[in-house]
Amino acid sequence: xxxxxxxxxxxxxxxxxxARAAGDEIGATFGSEVAARSVSEFAEILSDHDxxxxxxxxxxxxxxxxxxxxxxxPLVEGTTGWHDQETEIRRLVAKHxxxxxxxxxxxxxxxxFYRLVAQAxxxxxxxxxxxxxxxxxxxxxxxxxxxxxxLKLKELLARDIKREIPVASVRAGYIPGTHRIGFDSAADxxxxxxxxxxxxxxxxxxxLAARWIVGRQGMFEYSQVIDEVLDDxxxxx
Numbered sequence: 001x002x003x004x005x006x007x008x009x010x011x012x013x014x015x016x017x018x019a020r021a022a023g024d025e026i027g028a029t030f031g032s033e034v035a036a037r038s039v040s041e042f043a044e045i046l047s048d049h050d051x052x053x054x055x056x057x058x059x060x061x062x063x064x065x066x067x068x069x070x071x072x073x074p075l076v077e078g079t080t081g082w083h084d085q086e087t088e089i090r091r092l093v094a095k096h097x098x099x100x101x102x103x104x105x106x107x108x109x110x111x112x113f114y115r116l117v118a119q120a121x122x123x124x125x126x127x128x129x130x131x132x133x134x135x136x137x138x139x140x141x142x143x144x145x146x147x148x149x150x151l152k153l154k155e156l157l158a159r160d161i162k163r164e165i166p167v168a169s170v171r172a173g174y175i176p177g178t179h180r181i182g183f184d185s186a187a188d189x190x191x192x193x194x195x196x197x198x199x200x201x202x203x204x205x206x207x208l209a210a211r212w213i214v215g216r217q218g219m220f221e222y223s224q225v226i227d228e229v230l231d232d233x234x235x236x237x
Contacts, residue, residue, distance in 0.1 A: 003210060004028045004049040004073065006064050007056035011078065014203040015053055022207065035060065042067035049073050051210040058082040058144070065089050069098035074213040076206050077102040080148035093219045101213045103222025104148030106205030110179070111226045113194040117181050118156045120192060125160040130183040130190075132161055137170040137178040145169040149179055157181070 001024045005012050008031040016026050027049050034042060046052060046067055051074045054064050058081035068075040069092045077100055082089070093100050105111070124130055134157075136150040146154075146167045154165050176196040183190040196202075205222070212225045 001025070001050045001211065001214070002027050002048070004030070004046050004052040006030045006034070006052060006054040006060075007079070008032075009055065011055035011199060011202060011206075012053075014199055015055065015206055018200070018203045018207055024207075030056075034063075039063060039066045039070060043070035046071040046073045050214055051076065053206050053210055054079055055206070058085075061085060062088055062092070065098075065100065066092050068100075069093060069096035072096070072098070074099035074210070074216065075101070076106075076209045076213065078106055078202070078206050080104055081144035090219060097217050099213050099216045100219045101209040101222055101225060102219070103205075103209075104152040105177075105202070106209065106222055107194075107196060107201040108205055108208075108226065109196075109201055110149060110194055111205075111223055113179070113192070114152065114156060114223065117153055117192060118159070120181070120183070120190075121157045121160040124183050124190075125162075127183075127185075128163070129185045129187075131185070132157060132163065132165045133182045133184065134165060134167045135170075135178075135180040135182070136167065137172070137175045139174050139176065140171050142171055145171060147177070147179075149177070153179060153181060 003019055003024055004027050005016055019026055028045050052068050053076045055078040058079055061079055061082040062085045134150050134153055136147050138147060146169050150167050154167060157165050176198055178195045181192045209222055209225050
């Protein structure tokens with residue numbers, strides 16, 4: 001698979017390393033200089049790639065989607081904090097019959113964690129003696145707070161728990177990412193925690209999504225990728 005990478009930070013570099021180790025080819029790599037290019041110039045460079053993966057900045061996402069959609073190149077959108085642009089992004093994807101996978105977090109483990117938290121919310125919904133909270137920690141360079149993952153966790157909890165769910169965010173040092181869900185009462189506390197040991201899981205998930213999206217059309221959440229992969233494995237077993 002020939003991949004284009006948008007964003008040359010730590011995640012982009014890690015995706016490139018894992019892709020090459022898997023035998024994929026890295027074609028074009030775009031850093032901050034892409035802001036000076038027009039969408040048509042950007043799309044022309046992208047046109048001979050099988051897929052693109054974006055770990056850049058939220059303000060660039062609409063332009064990145066427009067270029068990939070124009071070029072007919074499926075995009076894995078790993079950047080968070082862009083949902084105020086979602087209406088325009090969905091319009092671009094529909095206009096070009098394009099393909100886009102997006103997610104608050106591309107870790108397979110986090111997506112399993114989502115399912116555990118959703119089940120816990122169903123179990124705890126009727127127990128009003130328990131307060132619910134979310135705590136999340138990330139490295140100092142992460143810009144959005146709360147993180148997209150924390151907001152997704154809050155959304156999952158709120159489907160069944162109709163009381164306030166506060167979110168506390170910490171940005172410090174080099175923390176890859178920790179998310180903790182707590183159910184607290186006067187008598188006890190129950191916690192569920194996901195702790196990332198490195199960014200490797202995020203890169204592996206983005207590559208999984210890139211292979212999955214080739215040949216498809218539409219806008220997909222990463223959880224749909226995970227659901228299909230898990231279903232395929234269950235059928236094989």
